[in-house]
Every structure is written in structure tokens, then in C-alpha cells.
Amino acid sequence: MDPFINKIQSINNLNDAIELLENEATITAKLKEIIDFIINAHEGQFRKSGEPYCIHPILVASVASHFSNEEDLIATALLHDVVEDTQYSLDYIKKRWGDDIAHMVDGLTKIDEIREHELIPSSSHNKLLSSAMTFRKMLIASIDDVRVLVVKLCDRLHNMLTLGALPANKQLRIAEETLVVYVPIAHRLGISTIKNTLEDLAFFYIFPEEYKKIDDFIKEHQHAIQLTFNKFISSTKNLLEKNGFDLNKIQIFSRIKHYYSIYLKMQRKGVSIDEVLDLLAIRILVNEDIDCYKVLGFLHLEYKPLISRFKDYIATPKENGYQTIHTTVFYNSKIYEVQIRTQEMHNVAEYGIAAHWMYKSGAKQQPNLNWLKSLEYSNDNVEEFYADTKEDLYSEEIVVYSPHGDTFNLPRGATAYDFAYAVHTEVGNNAIECFINKVKRPLLSELHSSDIVSIKTVDYQIPRCSWNDMVKTNRAKKQIKLLCSQRQREIDELSGRNIINTVFSKYINDITSIIKVVSLHKIPHIIDYFKHVKHQIEKKIIKEQGFVARFKMYASKIKKNKFDNILIYSNFGINSVSFDHCCHPKFADEIVAFKDGNKALIHHKMCDKAYKKIINNDDMIFCKWTKDTLYHYKMVVSLPNTKGELARLLGYMSQYEGYILSVDYGREKHSYRQYCDIEFEMNISNIDEVKRMIEKKAKVIEFFSKKDAYNK
Numbered sequence: 081m082d083p084f085i086n087k088i089q090s091i092n093n094l095n096d097a098i099e100l101l102e103n104e105a106t107i108t109a110k111l112k113e114i115i116d117f118i119i120n121a122h123e124g125q126f127r128k129s130g131e132p133y134c135i136h137p138i139l140v141a142s143v144a145s146h147f148s149n150e151e152d153l154i155a156t157a158l159l160h161d162v163v164e165d166t167q168y169s170l171d172y173i174k175k176r177w178g179d180d181i182a183h184m185v186d187g188l189t190k191i192d193e194i195r196e197h198e199l200i201p202s203s204s205h206n207k208l209l210s211s212a213m214t215f216r217k218m219l220i221a222s223i224d225d226v227r228v229l230v231v232k233l234c235d236r237l238h239n240m241l242t243l244g245a246l247p248a249n250k251q252l253r254i255a256e257e258t259l260v261v262y263v264p265i266a267h268r269l270g271i272s273t274i275k276n277t278l279e280d281l282a283f284f285y286i287f288p289e290e291y292k293k294i295d296d297f298i299k300e301h302q303h304a305i306q307l308t309f310n311k312f313i314s315s316t317k318n319l320l321e322k323n324g325f326d327l328n329k330i331q332i333f334s335r336i337k338h339y340y341s342i343y344l345k346m347q348r349k350g351v352s353i354d355e356v357l358d359l360l361a362i363r364i365l366v367n368e369d370i371d372c373y374k375v376l377g378f379l380h381l382e383y384k385p386l387i388s389r390f391k392d393y394i395a396t397p398k399e400n401g402y403q404t405i406h407t408t409v410f411y412n413s414k415i416y417e418v419q420i421r422t423q424e425m426h427n428v429a430e431y432g433i434a435a436h437w438m439y440k441s442g443a444k445q446q447p448n449l450n451w452l453k454s455l456e457y458s459n460d461n462v463e464e465f466y467a468d469t470k471e472d473l474y475s476e477e478i479v480v481y482s483p484h485g486d487t488f489n490l491p492r493g494a495t496a497y498d499f500a501y502a503v504h505t506e507v508g509n510n511a512i513e514c515f516i517n518k519v520k521r522p523l524l525s526e527l528h529s530s531d532i533v534s535i536k537t538v539d540y541q542i543p544r545c546s547w548n549d550m551v552k553t554n555r556a557k558k559q560i561k562l563l564c565s566q567r568q569r570e571i572d573e574l575s576g577r578n579i580i581n582t583v584f585s586k587y588i589n590d591i592t593s594i595i596k597v598v599s600l601h602k603i604p605h606i607i608d609y610f611k612h613v614k615h616q617i618e619k620k621i622i623k624e625q626g627f628v629a630r631f632k633m634y635a636s637k638i639k640k641n642k643f644d645n646i647l648i649y650s651n652f653g654i655n656s657v658s659f660d661h662c663c664h665p666k667f668a669d670e671i672v673a674f675k676d677g678n679k680a681l682i683h684h685k686m687c688d689k690a691y692k693k694i695i696n697n698d699d700m701i702f703c704k705w706t707k708d709t710l711y712h713y714k715m716v717v718s719l720p721n722t723k724g725e726l727a728r729l730l731g732y733m734s735q736y737e738g739y740i741l742s743v744d745y746g747r748e749k750h751s752y753r754q755y756c757d758i759e760f761e762m763n764i765s766n767i768d769e770v771k772r773m774i775e776k777k778a779k780v781i782e783f784f785s786k787k788d789a790y791n792k
Contacts, residue, residue, distance in 0.1 A: 105145035129245035187228035255285035270432025279340035383409035576603030663687035673703035
């Protein structure tokens with residue numbers, strides 16, 4: 081464990097706690113006043129361990145000040161339990177120390193309120209995981225200042241350090257909650273020191289036997305491990321000094337992978353502890369970004385690298401801002417992981433988002449936290465989360481190979497279709513089937529590290545518009561969307577051409593090859609534009625051909641026919657409509673119609689069979705759903721638990737002629753926020769437009785259209 085964290089754990093008296101805080105932070109007059117205040121406010125209160133309660137907020141503030149010297153954040157850490165556990169109100173804090181601190185204290189108090197209502201109590205035998213993940217989602221949804229989460233993580237860290245004072249059932253519950261709720265947040269915020277410590281502490285209580293095995297191994301081999309480290313570090317220093325590096329300007333540290341990370345690696349790969357390749361690691365800190373690559377070059381030239389284990393997070397940082405070069409090398413019959421970074425990168429890696437305030441006393445810059453919101457909607461498998469720890473919560477990369485031995489790094493859960501796009505856009509667009517380890521598999525098969533993947537392609541592109549939510553990489557998602565957009569535009573262009581050619585087929589074949597038509601892609605969508613184009617072509621024909629043409633034009637008058645929910649516009653006598661058996665379009669899906677004698681044959685717009693008919697210039701007619709078409713949406717919104725909030729939202733939706741189909745709205749007296757599930761219909765087809773409209777009045781947690789998967 082980190083020496084600073086060990087020191088926190090050892091303190092159990094007020095004087096030592098205050099001394100530690102004074103060593104970590106500059107105690108301003110404001111902080112001195114707050115320290116005196118909380119000692120008085122918590123007087124007579126004691127923790128389960130028997131120590132005065134005020135020691136806890138002072139140590140939480142010490143942890144917070146270790147990551148940030150921002151005065152308001154440290155003040156909030158000192159005051160975080162005052163509103164909940166003493167007679168003093170939030171208004172009192174606001175009047176005495178200002179809105180910023182009061183706002184953060186309020187956020188911390190609300191977290192406790194959510195926890196009380198969302199988490200199954202420790203006395204229950206029911207599974208904690210489902211309620212814990214609900215708590216995590218609500219926590220992320222409700223916090224608008226990331227500093228609140230930083231303080232809460234510091235609070236949870238000290239609680240975990242003193243968990244031994246609680247009964248065994250509570251120890252297990254709090255450890256489980258820590259692993260499910262707080263560790264992923266610490267990971268996303270990039271605060272690796274807190275994340276790793278919380279993981280190991282939770283691991284100790286949840287899997288004590290597994291923890292002991294790892295601990296015994298490390299202690300038994302500690303001396304040999306240290307000697308091995310010393311040799312490698314000495315060799316590395318000599319190598320760098322020989323190549324011009326000033327050893328006074330670089331730092332080299334050794335580390336052993338933390339226990340929970342070792343355990344996950346053992347479970348995921350099915351190996352014993354001495355088979356964990358990156359158990360031993362050194363970290364090299366240099367001055368400049370370019371020095372990272374220079375060091376890497378010298379290491380790879382001197383030691384044999386494992387190329388498949390090389391990751392460059394400097395050129396491509398992780399989502400939480402983490403930047404480091406990772407490589408793994410052989411030296412003296414041992415395998416070492418080497419991490420190379422600058423001091424600035426080290427601060428971000430260790431302190432995460434708190435590094436934004438490390439050197440900015442009083443700074444209130446708030447980084448963009450959109451990426452953090454992904455935790456709010458994460459689709460963790462509750463049952464498998466901890467029964468099957470092979471699935472790492474933190475989604476490390478996998479390495480797969482092409483048949484030629486080229487390596488590809490992909491996120492865990494990536495499919496063979498993701499791999500195809502990683503190879504080349506054209507390979508993804510034209511992929512028809514795949515072989516994984518020489519066995520034919522579906523393109524959406526999930527890949528695992530060391531798989532050898534081969535993709536078979538055809539000489540034409542295959543849009544798979546419904547697969548966008550089934551692939552993992554942003555590259556695959558972007559290319560699928562782009563290919564489908566291109567295909568849709570092509571279909572619209574060709575359909576417009578075919579509709580116009582069919583209208584004038586009584587007069588001449590392929591009229592669009594003779595008379596140029598602008599914006600053919602608009603014709604299948606806009607009836608007025610369709611009529612306008614028809615009228616313009618007629619004028620040109622009449623101008624050139626005279627009275628005979630005028631007489632023929634009379635026979636080409638467009639008539640409107642309605643068949644149930646479908647409108648047909650044609651100058652031919654259409655007496656029935658039928659749906660082909662191949663694509664089964666549902667109400668409100670985009671459709672196309674082909675002329676089959678006196679019948680209109682309806683297909684889904686993205687149907688493969690329809691596409692072949694379209695490019696074959698088959699006769700087509702204008703079709704659309706009736707004007708009263710309604711689009712079906714479902715959403716989950718977060719509403720403040722105040723009188724009339726739901727009524728206001730529904731009243732607002734009624735202005736846009738929204739038809740409410742169902743409302744599921746739980747009511748809890750003491751919950752400050754409610755989550756409401758609403759299913760409704762509206763005659764607006766653009767899902768983004770509808771969502772933006774709702775977001776003006778409510779916080780949208782989930783929003784989707786119950787349309788055909790083609791349009792996802």
C-alpha cells in the first residue's frame with residue numbers, strides 16, 4: 081500500500097490527525113476556523129472503533145489535500161458529515177462559508193440519501209449488486225460538480241481503512257459496494273492511487289483466501305523480487321546514462337502489481353501468480369514527451385520486447401486522460417513491464433482529475449465530464465460481475481492477430497467485425513464471413529486475446545445498419561453509419577429516378593436520361609417536390625412537342641389512393657397494396673413501392689431484394705405512410721421530487737401533440753429525485769429532435785425509438 085495511505089490508517093488521535101493535515105495542506109484562516117468548528121460540532125460523537133468522530137473528517141481532508149490544494153475542496157472534506165450528523169444546517173454553512181462549499185456539502189449529503197434508499201441493507205440476504213449499480217447510476221446522474229466525487233472517494237477510502245471495526249456482515253457489504261460503485265468512478269476519474277487501494281481493501285474482505293495466497297507469495301519472495309528489481313534498474317540506469325541521459329533528471333521506481341489486479345489477471349488468463357507476466361514493473365519518469373520515445377527505443381534495442389504487449393497511451397490517451405508508454409521486455413530470464421511517462425503524465429495518472437487543481441489554489445475550472453456519464457448507462461451483467469471475475473470491470477485491451485502475424489489492439493468485447501474495420505475500412509465494408517483460429521464463425525463473434533482472425537471479402541459493399549450497436553469500436557460504428565448513409569442516399573437517388581421514369585413510361589422510356597432532374601433524392605420523400613418535378617418535365621415536353629404531347633400529358637395525371645395506412649400516388653390504376661415476404665416492414669419504417677401490374681408491392685427501404693430491384697430500374701411509385709403516422713418512443717427521465725414536476729413535463733409534451741401510452745413513476749417520500757419511465761407517440765420522426773425537445777424540461781437518462789433495427 082502507498083506509504084501515505086499506511087500513515088492515514090495508523091492515525092487514531094486528534095493531534096496526529098491535525099498534524100498530518102497541516103503537513104499536507106496550507107492551513108489558511110478559513111480552514112483553521114472550520115477545523116475548530118467541526119471539532120465542536122462533532123463533540124460527543126464517536127466512531128465504532130471508539131475514536132472521536134472528528135478525526136474522520138480531518139483525515140478525509142488530509143487525503144483530499146494529498147490530491148489537491150484547492151481550499152474549498154479541503155473545506156468540503158472537513159464539513160462533509162456536518163449536515164447529516166449534527167444540528168447545523170446547509171443554510172448555516174452557506175451563510176458562514178459561501179455557496180461553493182455549501183453546494184458541494186449538499187451534493188455529499190444527497191449521496192448518503194440516495195444510498196439509504198437505493199442500497200439493500202446489510203441485514204438483508206438479497207444480492208447487493210443490482211441495487212449497488214442502480215445507486216452508482218443515480219449518483220453519477222445527480223452530481224454536477226466532480227469535486228464532490230473526489231471528496232466522496234476520499235471519504236470512502238478512510239472508511240475502508242477503518243472497516244475492521246465493523247461486524248463481518250457489514251464489512252462484506254461495504255466492500256462489495258466499494259468494488260461496484262466507487263472503484264469504477266475512481267478509475268474513470270483517473271485517480272489510480274485511490275482506485276488501486278480501494279480495490280485491494282475490498283478484495284481483502286470479499287475474497288480473503290485468494291488475498292492471503294497472493295500476500296503469502298509476495299512476502300515469501302519479497303527478498304528475491306527486490307534483488308531482481310535492483311539488477312534490472314541498475315542495468316537500465318547504465319543503459320540510459322550510456323546514451324546521454326542525465327540520471328539526476330530522470331526517476332526510476334519499481335513496483336509489484338497490486339493484489340486485486342494480480343487476482344483479475346490470474347482469473348482472466350487462468351494462470352498461477354508466478355505466470356503473471358507483468359507482476360514486476362518499473363516506471364521511468366523523464367522531462368519531455370519526446371524523451372519517452374527515446375527511452376523506449378534504447379530499451380527495445382537492448383532488451384527483447386514482447387511486441388504484442390506494447391501500448392502507446394501517449395499518442396492515444398485513455399478516456400480518463402491517462403498517458404504512458406507500456407512495454408514488456410525480457411531481461412536476465414525474467415519478464416518486466418516498463419512504464420515510461422513524464423512527471424506531468426505521472427501526476428495525471430496518480431491524481432487523475434484532481435491534477436486539474438493541484439497547482440491552482442482556489443481554481444474552479446470544471447473539466448468536461450461527458451465521458452464519465454458512460455458509467456451512468458453502463459450495462460454491467462449483475463449476475464456475472466463477481467461470480468465471474470474473468471470479466472475485468474475496467475476493460476483492458478486484447479491483442480489479436482491477422483494470418484500474416486500483424487497485431488491489432490482492440491477493446492475487450494470487440495467482435496470480428498470490429499477487427500475487419502481495424503484492418504481497413506474496405507475490409508469492413510466488404511466483409512462477408514470470418515475465420516477465428518481457422519474455424520468459420522459469425523462476423524459478430526466476440527474475440528479473445530491471441531485469436532488469429534481472417535476476414536473473407538466480396539467485391540461489393542454490404543451495409544449492416546442494424547449492427548451499429550453490436551460492435552465495440554468507434555471506428556466500426558462510424559464506418560457502419562457512413563456506409564448506411566451513403567446507401568440510403570443512393571437508394572433515394574435511384575428511387576427518385578425510377579418513380580419519375582415510371583410516371584412518364586406511357587410517353588417515353590427513361591425520361592431522366594433525356595431531361596436532367598435536380599435533387600432526385602428528394603422525390604421519394606416530398607410529395608410536393610415530386611409533383612413539381614413532374615410538372616417541370618411536362619412543360620419541357622410540351623414546349624418541344626406541342627399539342628400531341630399536351631394530349632398525352634392528360635393521361636399522366638397523378639392520382640392519390642389510400643390503402644389502410646399507406647398512401648399511393650400514381651398515374652396508373654393501382655387497386656391494391658401488398659407487402660413482400662422478405663423484409664416485413666413495420667408501421668412507420670421507411671418504405672419503397674414497386675409497380676406490379678395494378679398492384680403496389682411494398683418493401684422496407686433497406687431490404688436487399690428491394691435494392692436489387694431499384695438498381696435494375698424496376699417500375700416504382702411514390703408511397704408514404706398516412707399523414708397521421710405516429711412514431712413510438714420510450715424514455716427514462718430524472719425529475720426533482722417536487723410537487724407538479726411530472727405534470728409540467730406531460731403538459732409540455734402535449735404542446736407537441738405527444739400521446740402518452742404509459743407512465744411508470746415511483747414515489748418515495750424521502751427521495752430528492754425520481755426516475756420516470758414514459759412511453760409515448762409523436763408525429764415527429766427525427767429522434768434527435770424529439771430528445772432535444774424533452775431535454776429542455778427534464779434530464780434524460782435513456783431515450784430510444786421503438787423503430788425497426790435498420791434505423792438504429
